[in-house]
Amino acid sequence: xxxxxxxxxxxxxxxxxxxxxxxxxxxxxxxxxxxxxxxxxxxxxxxxxxxxxxxxxxxxxxxxxxxxxxxxxxxxxxxxxxxxxxxxxxxxxxxxxxxxxxxxxxxxxxxxxxxxxxxxxxxxxxxx
Amino acid sequence: xxxxxxxxxxxxxxxxxxxxxxxxxxxxxxxxxxxxxxxxxxxxxxxxxxxxxxxxxxxxxxxxxxxxxxxxxxxxxxxxxxxxxxxxxxxxxxxxxxxxxxxxxxxxxxxxxxxxxxxxxxxxxxxxxxxxxxxxxxxxxxxxxxxxxxxxxxxxxxxxxxxxxxxxxxxxxxxxxxxxxxxxxxxxxxxxxxxxxxxxxxxxxxxxxxxxxxxxxxxxxx
Numbered sequence: 001x002x003x004x005x006x007x008x009x010x011x012x013x014x015x016x017x018x019x020x021x022x023x024x025x026x027x028x029x030x031x032x033x034x035x036x037x038x039x040x041x042x043x044x045x046x047x048x049x050x051x052x053x054x055x056x057x058x059x060x061x062x063x064x065x066x067x068x069x070x071x072x073x074x075x076x077x078x079x080x081x082x083x084x085x086x087x088x089x090x091x092x093x094x095x096x097x098x099x100x101x102x103x104x105x106x107x108x109x110x111x112x113x114x115x116x117x118x119x120x121x122x123x124x125x126x127x128x
Numbered sequence: 129x130x131x132x133x134x135x136x137x138x139x140x141x142x143x144x145x146x147x148x149x150x151x152x153x154x155x156x157x158x159x160x161x162x163x164x165x166x167x168x169x170x171x172x173x174x175x176x177x178x179x180x181x182x183x184x185x186x187x188x189x190x191x192x193x194x195x196x197x198x199x200x201x202x203x204x205x206x207x208x209x210x211x212x213x214x215x216x217x218x219x220x221x222x223x224x225x226x227x228x229x230x231x232x233x234x235x236x237x238x239x240x241x242x243x244x245x246x247x248x249x250x251x252x253x254x255x256x257x258x259x260x261x262x263x264x265x266x267x268x269x270x271x272x273x274x275x276x277x278x279x280x281x282x283x284x285x286x287x288x289x290x291x292x293x294x295x296x297x298x299x300x301x302x303x304x305x306x307x308x309x310x311x312x313x314x315x316x317x318x319x320x321x322x323x324x325x326x327x328x329x330x331x332x333x334x335x336x337x338x339x340x341x342x343x344x345x346x347x348x349x350x
Contacts, residue, residue, distance in 0.1 A: 082224045
């Protein structure tokens with residue numbers, strides 16, 4: 001019984017190992033060359049792979065090479081960064097802010113003095 | 129210990145004097161506020177300014193033959209009565225474009241851009257206003273409309289005429305560098321100034337006004 005079982009297992013393992021040995025390289029071949037074997041008969045199917053092949057070529061560096069001639073003559077040689085400050089921003093408000101501050105100070109002072117006067121008047125009249 | 133009547137009248141007069149001084153200061157402050165919201169920081173009003181994507185030049189300007197390089201010396205925009213000499217502007221060390229001195233009545237040409245009439249976008253900048261001197265050379269630039277004419281006089285005696293394609297207003301935080309300074313297939317002109325609301329804390333306008341124009345003809349200056 002034991003011998004039979006062992007023999008069966010060995011035979012099964014052998015079959016599996018043989019199958020793997022055949023199948024794995026087969027799959028490898030299958031993934032790497034699926035379309036290639038088919039077209040050999042004539043040249044007609046050839047265009048399909050041939051069209052794919054040229055793709056790498058234009059990848060070299062077309063955009064910069066195409067733009068270079070355009071910028072070389074007449075176009076802006078140094079592109080400024082940011083937005084131009086063409087308003088009165090650099091000095092606007094200098095004088096005005098001082099005047100506004102003085103005005104605010106004056107308003108505060110006027111309010112304070114007015115209050116002081118208002119408090120003083122009744123006292124003066126009470127004393128008089 | 130009561131105050132003498134003389135002391136009281138003296139202190140009263142002092143208080144009155146201080147009160148008058150305070151009122152004068154308050155009036156000065158109010159006046160300055162009126163000035164600030166009025167003439168000094170006035171923003172030109174116009175209708176028709178739009179933010180739009182770049183458009184094709186008006187009137188088939190693409191067909192105009194580009195001129196040889198020659199520095200621009202004057203700028204005329206009859207529609208807004210601009211008659212200006214042109215300064216030469218460079219690039220600041222921080223990479224931003226130089227602008228004319230704030231008190232200058234003239235606009236300036238960015239010398240790293242093509243000369244007006246040459247193929248490409250010639251860039252001319254001018255101030256919208258100044259707190260010290262009032263309206264600048266491009267104060268009314270917003271009022272320019274598509275189809276208006278612009279003439280640039282050049283050092284070689286020729287002039288380049290342009291027609292406005294469009295006027296755009298952009299937030300400074302989103303200034304479209306590529307659209308304004310990018311390559312074009314004809315002789316173009318970009319007039320740039322400030323616009324929008326004035327940010328007092330930043331002491332700068334929030335927007336830029338850009339006039340896009342294309343060359344329509346070239347010839348001998350008058």
